[in-house]
Structures are given as structure tokens and as C-alpha cells.
Amino acid sequence: xxxxxxxxxxxxxxxxxxxxxxxxxxxxxxxxxxxxxxxxxxxxxxxxxxxxxxxxxxxxxxxxxxxxxxxxxxxxxxxxxxxxxxxxxxxxxxxxxxxxxxxxxxxxxxxxxxxxxxxxxxxxxxxxxxxxxxxxxxxxxxxxxxxxxxxxxxxxxxxxxxxxxxxxxxxxxxxxxxxxxxxxxxxxxxxxxxxxxxxxxxxxxxxxxxxxxxxxxxxxxxxxxxxxxxxxxxxxxxxxxxxxxxxxxxxxxxxxxxxxxxxxxxxxxxxxxxxxxxxxxxxxxxxxxxxxxxxxxxxxxxxxxxxxxxxxxxxxxxxx
Ligand SMILES: NC(=O)c1ccc[n+]([C@@H]2O[C@H](COP(=O)([O-])OP(=O)(O)OC[C@H]3O[C@@H](n4cnc5c(N)ncnc54)[C@H](O)[C@@H]3O)[C@@H](O)[C@H]2O)c1
Numbered sequence: 475x476x477x478x479x480x481x482x483x484x485x486x487x488x489x490x491x492x493x494x495x496x497x498x499x500x501x502x503x504x505x506x507x508x509x510x511x512x513x514x515x516x517x518x519x520x521x522x523x524x525x526x527x528x529x530x531x532x533x534x535x536x537x538x539x540x541x542x543x544x545x546x547x548x549x550x551x552x553x554x555x556x557x558x559x560x561x562x563x564x565x566x567x568x569x570x571x572x573x574x575x576x577x578x579x580x581x582x583x584x585x586x587x588x589x590x591x592x593x594x595x596x597x598x599x600x601x602x603x604x605x606x607x608x609x610x611x612x613x614x615x616x617x618x619x620x621x622x623x624x625x626x627x628x629x630x631x632x633x634x635x636x637x638x639x640x641x642x643x644x645x646x647x648x649x650x651x652x653x654x655x656x657x658x659x660x661x662x663x664x665x666x667x668x669x670x671x672x673x674x675x676x677x678x679x680x681x682x683x684x685x686x687x688x689x690x691x692x693x694x695x696x697x698x699x700x701x702x703x704x705x706x707x708x709x710x711x712x713x714x715x716x717x718x719x720x721x722x723x724x725x726x727x728x729x730x731x732x733x734x735x736x737x738x739x740x741x742x743x744x745x746x747x748x749x750x751x752x753x754x755x756x757x758x759x760x761x762x763x764x765x766x767x768x769x770x771x772x773x774x775x776x777x778x779x780x781x782x783x784x785x786x787x788x789x790x791x792x793x794x
Pocket of ligand 1: 480481482483484485486487504505506507508509528529530531548549550551552553554568572591592593594643644645646647648653655658794
């Protein structure tokens, strides 16, 4: 299969490009390279791999890149609340406007499959006494999730006999990627434990679901390999029931693996997102279950920090 990954030079995208390439697909990464092209060094120059530097809002460039592709995975975005809040207009322009441009071009040039990286944070504040499934009402409480919810609607509405769109609502990612992020909870806590010997937790009772970047890649591959009848016009939460955790449990898992690290708690009033998510649909319909537990991810990032994989993991380039 010929697959284009828009945003394939990012934290989630590089392991995805690698996995799809390893599986024998022709992989094209289309990315404006906000974080450089070094993270793709392992694939650059290989046969069946193409890197195109471009912006998903550039209609002509997008159309050229999509021509002849069988599938597109849309990851390109301004990612996360802080980054979107810095320039909400640009965030809307890229996350929604860019998604529209890619969607329209994909349909026009006859790309059959379209897999969109959305987010479980679309559920917003939820009743954590039960896990939310794909039918639960969405409650976007930030520019970031507003753009994701709207893009989801338009992408799903494009379903036709010849066009197969699928939305994956990703859990918060963790794990080591060639384009690393330390602003996400698991790696952020692990870095604080290793560097400061202290993890400060805001809102320790809040629930979040997590998933390893390589399991996200597996999830996209699973959708690409699925019968279109099973995935066209469908939304799947992507993660595993066992990887829903409260921040306090995540903190405890981190300090368990880092000698002499302690936890400190701060009451939180301004980030009310708390949600437990149900992952039964992706498991029963597509047989997807994650390979990585949160504990595995803490160990992986902790060991990589101790081995000094990054000269300065506190560098701003590792935070969106
Ligand atoms: N990381 C997570 O925890 C998480 C959770 C849920 C959903 N997601 C979704 O997964 C996707 C990837 O997230 P990530 O963590 O890899 O983020 P990232 O910031 O590391 O990567 C985003 C990539 O998109 C590219 N990009 C941004 N604007 C572009 C544009 N206009 N044209 C072309 N390329 C552009 C950037 O250069 C970058 O390589 C996003 O859509 C995000 O919303 C991520």
C-alpha cells in the first residue's frame, strides 16, 4: 500500500512511518518540519520512503503529494492546549483548515482511505465513575479539542462507497520517539523524577488514558489493514482499558522506578480535564490491544534518560 503520513515527522509520526515502512508499505511523509528532519534519519535515503517538506494548507502541494496514494494518515496539527492557545487563529487554520484541504484533495485524486488522529481529550470533563465510549457526548473545552471535534465531523461526513474515513481518538501518548516530547505526563513525570528527584502533581485524582507511540502506530496499521466495511465512517478510541490511570497512580509508578524520587501534590482548579475511556470497541471489532503498559513506558523513558539519550531533555524543543 502507498501511504502518506501528513505530520509524519512528529512525535507520533516518526514511529508510525517506521512501522509502516518495516511492514513493506511505500511511505511518504508530508510535513512542514517544525522540529527538523533529523528524527527521520533512520528512513531518509531508503527505498520506498519519500520525504516532502510542505504545509497541509497548500492545496497544490497537497494534491501533488496525494496523487497515487492509497491511504492518508492525518497527524499534522498544532498539538496540545498550550500550543493552540499561543496562536488560536493559526491553530484553527491548520487543524481545521488544513484538515479540510487534505480531505478535499484526497477525495478528488481518489485516495481511498483517510485515517485521522483525533484525541480522547474531546470528552473533556466527564463523570469518571464510568468509562466513556465512542457514543458519549463530546465536550471540547479548549481551542485544541474544538478543532479536533469539528474536523472529526467533517471527515466522517465524507464517507462514501469509494472513500473510507476513520477517526481514531488517541489516548495521551508516551514512550521514546526519535522526535521526543517531554511535555506529556508520563515523560514529564519521569524526567522530573530523574532530574529533580521530585514529581509535583497537579490534580492527583484526575483520570487520563495513555498509549505508547508504537501502539499508536500499530493502531493505524490495524485500521489500514482492516476491511473498509469495518472501519469506514467509524470512530474508535485508541488505547487499552488497563492504561486508564489517575495521575497519583502514574506518579507512584514513576517514583517506584527512580531511586530516591518523591511525590508532591498541588490542588488544581484550572485544568478540569478528567476522563476514563472505554476501549472495548477497538478490541472487539479490530482485535487491537496495546503491547505497552504505562510501567513499561516509565522504565523505557527512565532508562533512556539515565543513558543520556538527550543532551538536554529540558530544552524547549522537546515541549509543544
Ligand atoms: N501526542 C499525544 O499525546 C496525542 C494525543 C492525542 C492525539 N494526538 C494527535 O496526534 C497527532 C500527532 O501529535 P504529535 O504528538 O506527534 O505532535 P508533534 O507536534 O510532535 O507533531 C506534529 C507534526 O505536524 C507537523 N505540522 C504541524 N503543522 C503542519 C502543517 N501546517 N503542515 C504540515 N505539517 C505540519 C509538525 O511539523 C510536526 O512534525 C496530532 O494530530 C495530535 O493532535 C496526539
